[in-house]
Amino acid sequence: MLLNSRALALLLSVSISVITTAFLYLLPQVTVTALFVAFGLSFSSSYLLISVVLEFLFFKEINGINEAFENIRKKDFTEVDDPSSNPLSPLKRINEEIYSYAKIKQREIDELKKMEAFRREFLADVSHELKTPIFAAQGFVHTLLDGAVEDKSVRIKFLKKAAKSLDGLDILVHDLLTISQMETGEIKMHFEDFDVRELTEEIIEQFEEKAEKKKIKLSYTKAGKAPIYVHADFQRIYQVLTNLISNGIKYTKDEGMVEIDFEEGKHDVTIFVKDTGRGIPPEDLKRVFERFYRVEKSRSKEKGGTGLGLAIVKHIIEAHGSKVSVTSTVGKGSTFFFKLRKSDMEEIEVLRDDSPDEDE
Incomplete structure (x- = not known):
């Protein structure tokens, strides 16, 4: 394209020079020397001007458009350049549209790749989580079928273990359905005012x-008489606090502490669930709310759970227009906290009949 632009510039310059010289030739007072000078000046100036205009305003931009289309054909949108480098180009609008299209497509490709990786990881996690209780129950049942059913003590023991594995499987399936329905919007929050x-x-x-079995001190601060009314889904917040407190007890060593704290603002209430457990490493803090993510997979398995509790907590709090966060120090404990909107209802007065009875 560079040779074509020069050839076109040369052709146009020669044409302009010839026309200019021919016009001057018609004037009787113009000498031959003047004609040669006019031809040279008009040719050189026309060639320089035309070549610069064609090269930088047209052919260079056209080359860029061709390269962009070539990359689009190859589905390589990362190589499409930002056209903002040449604001004077008359083809700027076309380049901007191409760049915008490529940027959108690249974002879609990145999102699809991320979702594909997430899908593979999710299927692997689900398969692993389902396999454990199924194989356990299957092993107990087959052992009974192989003859152990005749021994009453063994039969009862194995049936209880199989039932426990199936109960765990039922909880896992229920949690999977819950989180799936939350993500698709099938589960709606039912907001109400409560303390x-x-x-x-x-x-x-x-x-x-x-908590007493582990000698853990379970308490909450600011336990005054005044209630704290929030506008939220009672059952879902019940589920959130149950999960966070249960985790706090589960991962806190004996003689530790789990504490719930409230911090009232003008329009919202921040709820803290603190524990003195083993803490969460910094590299794991951003992933603790992912489905099936466990900080220590082997030890977490021993403690039970589906690995979906914190993911469900995250979805519930986000459905309330808020965000659940965590701070942690390894060896000292963790603090989970989130905000809920305060109730708009007027302060409720609790009437107490504490006056002495009057004798008639």
Whole structure:
């Protein structure tokens, strides 16, 4: 294309010079020397001007467009250059459209690659998680069928183990359905006004026995009389706090502490769930809310769970227009926290009949 632009510039320059010289030749007072000078000047100036214009404003841009189309044909959108380098080009609009198209397609390709990698990882994780309880139950049942069913003590023991494995499988399938329905929007939040402090008390009562077995101090701060009303989905926030408190107890060593704290703002309430567990390494903090992600896979397996709890927590809190976060120090513990919108309802007065009875 560079040779074509020069050839075209040469042709146009010769034509202009010939026309200019021919016009001057018609004038009687113009000498031959003047004609040669006019031809040379018009040719050189025309050639320089035309070649620069053709090269930098047209042919260079056309070359760029051709290269862009070639890369698009090869489905290589990363090589399409940003056209903003030449703002004077009359073909700038075309280049901008090509660049915009390539950028969108490259983003789609990156997203598809990311989703493909996620799909492969998800299928591998699901297969692994399903395989464990299925193989366990299968092993117990086949052992019974091979003759162990005749021994009553063995029969009862193996049936209980098989039932436990199937219960774990049922929980896993239920969690998978829950998180899938949340992602597709099938599960809607049912917002209402309730006292989150009272909700926390109910959950703590449920975990007191479990905490006592490990001699873990389970408490929450600011346990005053004043309720803290939030506008949220009661059942889903119940699920969130249950999961976070359960994890805190599960991963905290004996004689540790799990504490729930509230920080009231003007329009929202921040809820903290703190523990003195083993903590989460910095490289794992960004991934703890991913499905099936475990910081220590072997030890987490021993402690049970589906690996979907924190992913469900993340989706529930995001459905409330908020975000769940975590800070952690290895060996000292972790703190999970999120915000909920405060209720718009007026302050509820609790009437107490504490006055002495009057004698009639």
